[in-house]
Amino acid sequence: MDIQENKGEKKENTLIYKLALLLSSMLWGCSFIFTRSLIETEPTITPAILMTGRLTFATLLTIPILAVTRRLKRIDRRDIWIFFVLSFFEPFLYSIFETFGVKMVGSVLSSIIIATIPLVVPFGMALVFKEKVRPVLIVGVSLSLIGIVLMMLGPQMEISVNPLGVLCLIVAVFVAVAYTLILAKVLERYQPLTITSYLNAISLLYFVPIMLLKDREALMQLSFSLPMFLKLAFLGILCSTIAHICFNYGVKRLSPTVASVYDNLVPVFSLLLAVAIGQETLSPWTKVLGMAVVFVGLFLAHRKT
Numbered sequence: 001m002d003i004q005e006n007k008g009e010k011k012e013n014t015l016i017y018k019l020a021l022l023l024s025s026m027l028w029g030c031s032f033i034f035t036r037s038l039i040e041t042e043p044t045i046t047p048a049i050l051m052t053g054r055l056t057f058a059t060l061l062t063i064p065i066l067a068v069t070r071r072l073k074r075i076d077r078r079d080i081w082i083f084f085v086l087s088f089f090e091p092f093l094y095s096i097f098e099t100f101g102v103k104m105v106g107s108v109l110s111s112i113i114i115a116t117i118p119l120v121v122p123f124g125m126a127l128v129f130k131e132k133v134r135p136v137l138i139v140g141v142s143l144s145l146i147g148i149v150l151m152m153l154g155p156q157m158e159i160s161v162n163p164l165g166v167l168c169l170i171v172a173v174f175v176a177v178a179y180t181l182i183l184a185k186v187l188e189r190y191q192p193l194t195i196t197s198y199l200n201a202i203s204l205l206y207f208v209p210i211m212l213l214k215d216r217e218a219l220m221q222l223s224f225s226l227p228m229f230l231k232l233a234f235l236g237i238l239c240s241t242i243a244h245i246c247f248n249y250g251v252k253r254l255s256p257t258v259a260s261v262y263d264n265l266v267p268v269f270s271l272l273l274a275v276a277i278g279q280e281t282l283s284p285w286t287k288v289l290g291m292a293v294v295f296v297g298l299f300l301a302h303r304k305t
Contacts, residue, residue, distance in 0.1 A: 014254070021250035021262040027243035029111060029269025031235060033279070035099065036107035038231045044221040047099035048210040050232075051091060055200050055207065057236030062197040073194045082186060086195075087202040090179040091240065097172035104165025108280055111270035112148050113169040114263065118301075119145055120177045121260040128181050137257065137301050144264040144297030150290030151267060180256045183248065192248030200240060261301040264294050 039045060066072035075083055102110045118141050125131040186195060211219065222228065250259040268291050274280035282288055 017250050017253040020246035021254070021259055022265070024243040024246040024250070025262045025265040026269045027239050027246075028263075029266045030273055031239040031243070032102060032107040032111045032266075032270045033273050033277070034231050034235055034239075035102050036279075038228065038235075039099075039103050042222055042228060044218040046211075046215045046218050047096045048207050048215050049219055049222070050099060050235075051095045052204065052207045052211045053229075053232040054236040054240055055091065055204050057233045058200040058240040059197070059204060061237050062193070062241055063201060066193065066197055071193065072197065073190060075198060076189070079186075079189065082182070083195075083198050083202060086179065086182050086186060087199040088206065089175050089182065091199065091203045092206045094172050094175045094179065097168045097175065101165045101169035101172060104162040105169065108267060108270050108274050109152060110165075110169055112152055112267040113166065114173060114176070115148050115265075115267045116145060117173050117176050117180075117263045118257075118260040120173065121180055122257045124177050124181050125184075125255075125257050129184070131255075131257065133257075137261075140297045140299070140301030141261060141264070142297070143300060144261070144294045147290040147293030147295075147297060148264065148267060150286045150293060151271065152290075153284070153286045180251070180260060183251060184256045187248065187252045192245050192252060195248055196241060196244045199244075258301070261298055264298055268294055 035050070038050065063072065098110070098114065101113070105113070122131075122133045122137060122141065126133050183195070247259060247262075250262070271280055271282075271287065271291070275282055
């Protein structure tokens, strides 16, 4: 009886972490749409300005709450450099390349390219941590990648993109993989909420000097309107904080390889939101087929045999 109860509890716990990863994918899918919208309404906004505003909202939310509730754990002196390296990869480098990519390529296609992260993470885990790559995982991820390619096709089965934008997004993919591999070790000693809070705060130290020294003229040309602040708040609180916390919990409990597979759902959520607000349509039929293939690939990636 006890064994059955333990199995049931384990399945329930696993479901919670899978739902957390699903929520992170949904929020990151929305992130591309909101970032694109912010770029279109604020033409002078730069990656440094956007991320400074975004991370300011994130830090103002998490640090005071954790300090008051006494849940903000101190970083061990020997681990400080790891947090600075981790925050340099993401959000700093990753957000710069991602923002430039979204600006040149567009929100939905950018999310599709970023969704190739799961294809790289298992091989990074095998190379760094000697983790065995299960054949069914390769099949699942590869199938999801095929679905992503199908979603990229236009009415005439063509793909026309800005090469420089694609290059920026590819660099962002490899930065995210490096972040995930380092994160796996940091999660052994710190809770996801603590990690996310510190990374957001440290990243401000990278972005603020760039914004003040390089982007002062662009900063003065912003509208500073309520919609601008609401979009930054959404990106900072939900996408830079809640989504990262959910993803970090998934990595901690389910492994980086399994967690990264959920990135395949990011372009699906991006496309659905873009359709809902009139930015995209569900035609041609390859987009619908592509979404279905992504879901099948995700299912296979979780199979153990």
